[in-house]
Amino acid sequence: MAAGAALLLAAAGRLWVTGELDVPGPVAPSPIHLTGADLTGTPTGVGWAGLAAIAGLYAARGWVRRVIGLLTAAGGALVLTSVWSATRSGALADAVAAHAAAAGGTAQVATEPELGALGPAMAAAGAVALLLSGLLATVRSPAWPGMGTRYDRDAAPRQHQAETPSDLWRSLDAGDDPTLDAPGRTDGRAQGADGSAPEGGTATAPLARRPAEPKENS
Template identity: 70%
Template sequence: MSSSTFSPRVRREYGLTMLGLAAAAGLLLAAAGQQWATGQLTAPGPVPPVPVALTGADLTGAPSGIGWAGLAGIAGLYATRGWARRLVGALVAAGGVLALSAVWGATRPGALLEAVTENATDAGGAAQVAAAPHLAALGPAMAAGGAVLLVLAGLLAMVRSPAWPGMGTRYDRDAAPRATRAETPADLWKSLDAGDDPTLDAPGDDGRSVNPADPGDATAPASLAARPAESKENL
C-alpha cells in the first residue's frame, strides 16, 4: 500500500502526532537548562548572603533523558508497523508519566530545600541556607507541558498507529508482477531491474495478450496432433 492511498485525515493525524512528539522532546530538553529554583546561603561573619540558582538538570535528570527518548520515539514510530508501533506508543506514554512524576517530586518544598542544602554542603565551610528556596514557574511548566504532550502522543499512537503510513509503505510493490516483453538481452536486464517478469505474457499492440499456445490466436501454430500425418512415401 503506497502512502497516497491513506486518507488526508490519517496523514494529518500522523503528522500532528509526530509534531507533538518533537515539541514535547524540545520542551523537556529546554526545560532541563532553565532555572527552576533560587536560594541564598549565609556564612558566619560580615559576609553577605550568596545567591544559589538551580536548573532542572540540577534537580532531576529525568526531563533531559526522557526528552532524548522522545526524539527516539519519533524514529521508532516511523520505522515500525503494527504491534511494534503500539509498543513504541506505550513506551512514549510511560516516559511522559515518568517525566510528570519527576517534575512533581523535584519541585516539592522539601526537595528544593534539600537540593539547596546539598549545594551549601558542596561549598564547604559553615554555609547554611538562609531561607526557603523560591520556585520559578517557567522551567517546571515547560517540563510538565512536554510530559503531557508525550502522554497524549503515546496514547494516540497506541490506538491509531497501525493505520498510519510508515517507512515501509513507500517501498511496497503489488503482489502480481507486471508483464513485459523483452526484445533484446538489454531489455531483459532492464525489466528484471524494474521488478517486471519477462516470462509472463506481454500485451500486444492491439491490447491482447500474446501467447503462442493460445488456441484463439490465428497466428498460433497448429497442434502436432491436428497436423495430417505425412505418408511414408514422402519420407
C-alpha cells in the same frame, strides 16, 4: 510527540530555583541557581526517549507500535510525577543544601529557595504532550502508514510492465522489475519471440514436435 520531547529538553536547561547561601564570616550571602537538570534528570532522559520513539513509530509495525506508544505515555506520566516531587518546598530546600554541601564549604541555606514558574511549566506541558501522544499512538498507530518495504530483504518485486523507455527507468528507480510480465516470460526467465532462450538463460517452454512425414509409397 516531537513538541513534548523538545519542551522537556529545553525545560531541563532552564533556571528553576534561586536561593542564597549564608557563608561564615563577614561576607554577603552567596546566590545559588539550580536548573531543572540539577533537581531531577527525568525530563532529560524522557525527552531523548521521546525523540527516539518518533523514529520507532515510523520503523515498527503492528503491536510494536502499541508498545512504543505505551512506553511514551508512561514516560510522560513519570515526568509529571518527578516534577511534582522536585518542586515541593522541602525538596527545594534539600536540593539547595545538597548543592552547598557538594561545593565543599560550610555554607548554609540563608533564605527559602524561590521556584521559577517557566521551567516547571515547560516540563509539565512537555510531559502532558508525551502522555497524550503516547496514548494516541497506542490506539491509532497500527493504522498509520510507515516505512515502505522496497528495501526489505524479503520484499518481493512488484509486477509492472514498462511501455515506454521512461516507464522502464521509473520502474527501476522504484525497485520494480518491469520484465516480470514481459511477453514470452513464463517461469521467471524472458524468452525470445521464437521460444528460444537469451544468452546465458534457458528456455522454459517445451519445443514443439515436428509432425511425422508420411513415407513415400514404393
